[in-house]
Amino acid sequence: MKLKLWHKVLIGFVIGAVLGLMIPQLAALKPVGDLFIRLIKMLIAPMVFASLVVGASSIGDVRKLGRVGGKTLVYFLVTTAIAIIIGLLFALAIQPGANFILTEVDTYEAAPMPNVIDVLLDMVPTNIINSLATDNMLQIIVSSLFIGIGAAMIGEKGKPFLAFCESLAETMYNITGMIMNMAPYAAGALMAWVTATSGADVLLPLGKTLVAVYVANVIHAILVYSGAVYLFARMSPVKFFQGMFEAWAVAFTTCSSAATLPVSMRNAQENLGVPSEISSFVQPLGATINMDGTAIYQGVCAYFIAQVYGIELGLPQYLMIILTATLASIGTAGVPGAGMIMLSLVLQTVGLPLDGILLLAGVDRIFDMIRTSMNVIGDAAGAVVVAATEDGLETITTGPSVDLGG
Ligand code: ASP
Numbered sequence: 001m002k003l004k005l006w007h008k009v010l011i012g013f014v015i016g017a018v019l020g021l022m023i024p025q026l027a028a029l030k031p032v033g034d035l036f037i038r039l040i041k042m043l044i045a046p047m048v049f050a051s052l053v054v055g056a057s058s059i060g061d062v063r064k065l066g067r068v069g070g071k072t073l074v075y076f077l078v079t080t081a082i083a084i085i086i087g088l089l090f091a092l093a094i095q096p097g098a099n100f101i102l103t104e105v106d107t108y109e110a111a112p113m114p115n116v117i118d119v120l121l122d123m124v125p126t127n128i129i130n131s132l133a134t135d136n137m138l139q140i141i142v143s144s145l146f147i148g149i150g151a152a153m154i155g156e157k158g159k160p161f162l163a164f165c166e167s168l169a170e171t172m173y174n175i176t177g178m179i180m181n182m183a184p185y186a187a188g189a190l191m192a193w194v195t196a197t198s199g200a201d202v203l204l205p206l207g208k209t210l211v212a213v214y215v216a217n218v219i220h221a222i223l224v225y226s227g228a229v230y231l232f233a234r235m236s237p238v239k240f241f242q243g244m245f246e247a248w249a250v251a252f253t254t255c256s257s258a259a260t261l262p263v264s265m266r267n268a269q270e271n272l273g274v275p276s277e278i279s280s281f282v283q284p285l286g287a288t289i290n291m292d293g294t295a296i297y298q299g300v301c302a303y304f305i306a307q308v309y310g311i312e313l314g315l316p317q318y319l320m321i322i323l324t325a326t327l328a329s330i331g332t333a334g335v336p337g338a339g340m341i342m343l344s345l346v347l348q349t350v351g352l353p354l355d356g357i358l359l360l361a362g363v364d365r366i367f368d369m370i371r372t373s374m375n376v377i378g379d380a381a382g383a384v385v386v387a388a389t390e391d392g393l394e395t396i397t398t399g400p401s402v403d404l405g406g
Pocket of ligand 1: 339
């Protein structure tokens with residue numbers, strides 16, 4: 001029987017994790033994973049730009065674009081708020097900070113509070129080349145929307161440029177497929193590095209908090225994503241999760257929603273039938289502002305820190321956590337470790353000791369793995385929901401998996 005790519009990724013992943021636990025020297029394999037991340041990252045800017053230009057030009061009508069944008073934002077905000085509530089409920093049930101022995105911790109500085117006006121202004125680039133060169137996703141999204149609509153408006157004259165973008169996007173998708181053949185080895189190398197560097201003695205003291213974050217993420221995925229894809233698109237949750245498995249595994253091992261983007265867009269389009277004009281808008285935007293996994297982590301960890309420091313939280317504090325964690329997750333960049341830095345904003349607004357973050361910092365990678373993978377799955381579920389409520393999903397002709405026969 002020929003193994004599908006996602007089977008191979010799963011096998012690589014498990015072998016890497018087990019071998020890493022047994023042979024700590026395997027941490028040295030990390031560069032194999034880093035090579036994979038670099039290759040995938042190389043595709044992000046041209047892929048998002050080209051496919052969104054084509055997407056915006058084919059949506060054409062600005063009102064429809066506005067409607068798609070509105071739906072996407074509502075989906076992102078609602079699912080993020082639900083994520084934090086699930087996280088908090090879990091923390092209340094599991095009591096992650098109970099019996100935790102607080103040892104001396106250093107001090108931790110809060111991340112500076114972003115200014116909303118600046119954040120909004122900064123979404124509009126003053127130099128498109130610069131946005132592409134620095135992978136500034138929001139700026140790339142804004143400029144490609146303008147360029148796509150502009151090209152559509154000039155009719156015949158815009159066609160060669162759109163054909164170029166279409167060809168560029170296709171090329172990038174194709175290269176993603178080639179690079180994905182390396183995913184089983186990269187996943188194995190990164191897992192070996194993680195398990196080799198965080199052995200049981202680092203994990204055990206925070207075991208309950210880790211369990212709370214992992215279980216809350218799984219519950220969120222089962223309730224919210226399965227529910228959403230089934231309700232809006234009549235899609236079987238099994239098909240959804242299976243179709244997105246490669247992206248899930250890449251996110252889990254690379255801890256970067258941004259770096260996973262080429263894989264998750266390809267999975268959503270090829271395996272779930274999300275039209276490229278919707279996928280190329282919803283998923284890059286989601287990789288930048290929609291972070292349900294991060295939100296869950298922030299909810300659970302805020303509760304954990306309060307508990308460890310013996311601080312009682314009341315309803316106003318819980319509401320504050322929901323609000324600030326929603327905003328903080330929007331501001332979290334899709335790169336490793338960003339969610340932990342943004343947790344400091346939540347703690348500061350709620351009035352919890354920032355130093356608590358240092359208790360969690362040693363195992364942040366383990367938290368980040370589930371955060372990132374859920375962030376990516378949430379964006380894909382959003383793309384399915386938005387697509388289903390617009391022109392519908394496309395029929396899949398190629399069959400799942402991006403297996404190129406490797
Ligand atoms: N690493 C996460 C991501 O890329 C963000 C986080 O640290 O929570 O989605």
